[in-house]
Amino acid sequence: MKEQGLLMKGVGSFYEVLTESGRLATCKARGSFRREGMVPTVGDRVVIDIKEQGYAQLDEILPRKNLLVRPPVANVDQLLIVISASVPEPDWLLLDRLIIAAKRIGIEPVPVLNKIDTSNDEIQKVFTEDYHAFRILTVSAKTGEGLAGLKQCLSGKITCFAGQSAVGKSSLLNALIPELHLETGELSRKTERGRHTTRHAELWPFENGMVLDTPGFSMFETDCLEQDALNACYPEFQNAGPCRFPGCMHITEPDCGVKPLLETGGITKARYERYCQIALEYKTRRKHRYD
Ligand SMILES: Nc1nc2c(ncn2[C@@H]2O[C@H](COP(=O)(O)OP(=O)(O)O)[C@@H](O)[C@H]2O)c(=O)[nH]1
Ligand SMILES: [Mg+2]
Ligand SMILES: [Zn+2]
Numbered sequence: 001m002k003e004q005g006l007l008m009k010g011v012g013s014f015y016e017v018l019t020e021s022g023r024l025a026t027c028k029a030r031g032s033f034r035r036e037g038m039v040p041t042v043g044d045r046v047v048i049d050i051k052e053q054g055y056a057q058l059d060e061i062l063p064r065k066n067l068l069v070r071p072p073v074a075n076v077d078q079l080l081i082v083i084s085a086s087v088p089e090p091d092w093l094l095l096d097r098l099i100i101a102a103k104r105i106g107i108e109p110v111p112v113l114n115k116i117d118t119s120n121d122e123i124q125k126v127f128t129e130d131y132h133a134f135r136i137l138t139v140s141a142k143t144g145e146g147l148a149g150l151k152q153c154l155s156g157k158i159t160c161f162a163g164q165s166a167v168g169k170s171s172l173l174n175a176l177i178p179e180l181h182l183e184t185g186e187l188s189r190k191t192e193r194g195r196h197t198t199r200h201a202e203l204w205p206f207e208n209g210m211v212l213d214t215p216g217f218s219m220f221e222t223d224c225l226e227q228d229a230l231n232a233c234y235p236e237f238q239n240a241g242p243c244r245f246p247g248c249m250h251i252t253e254p255d256c257g258v259k260p261l262l263e264t265g266g267i268t269k270a271r272y273e274r275y276c277q278i279a280l281e282y283k284t285r286r287k288h289r290y291d
Helices: 092-103 121-130 147-154 169-176 187-193 227-232 235-239 269-290
Strands: 002-011 014-019 024-029 045-050 056-061 078-084 108-114 158-162 203-206 209-212
Touching (some): 002 024, 014 045, 014 056, 078 092, 092 108, 158 169
Parallel strands (some): 078 108
Antiparallel strands (some): 002 014, 045 056
């Protein structure tokens, strides 16, 4: 009997699939995937063939909407990018890079400022101003502040939690789903052990959606991005006027439609300055590619 389902986790060569009828089936992948260069991945929509005696085979991987590589997970709807309001200090440039990494493959980024119980108002002000063009959340895993909004945001979607180590990703998930019992800890302890405490990718059902903790902060695409594609990663630019030059980088060019946004508050100075740094990096990469 064939049934569709969602690949929740992989353990060795076995996969756990939550089927549409709500049962959890342990499957082996059919042998030919390997030859085809296909790797069943957490988040995949799959077709399984349920045989006798509880044995099921993963027969087909349905087309993916997107694929994150580090950690490997498919069909992600949104990326919650968690930063800490105190320790570790917010790494705004990392946040901007993760926003780009998500947007360019069609994943909605949601910046989340955690540990607001420990922060000064200044950090919250910077956060809300710099990211005014995004759906943002300010929360505390410790006091529970903002968790109702977080829960709402996760409803019905596949959400991946990302961000530097020790910002509180696992703590937030534990606060929402107490039975998860994810390991949490101080940054110093983690660095000492030289590894992160979250080991493998696994989806957890929550509020008609799925959540996934991630082991680290990576997931960078270090390859090239055309200027048009980079523009599309900045919601602030969508209200800009036209630029005189095609391919305008909005840095030194005359008659640029983006730069007036700095005067009108369409983009903050800090976000714009980080944008310039990122845009110049992409320019350098494009140049090396064509050389
Ligand atoms: N004060 C405070 N501490 C927090 C909060 N969230 C997490 N922490 C602490 O930050 C540390 C790292 O949390 P953890 O969830 O392991 O971070 P992860 O590496 O991003 O998963 C732990 O010691 C947590 O107790 C919060 O909202 N407020
Ligand atoms: Mg963690
Ligand atoms: Zn311009």
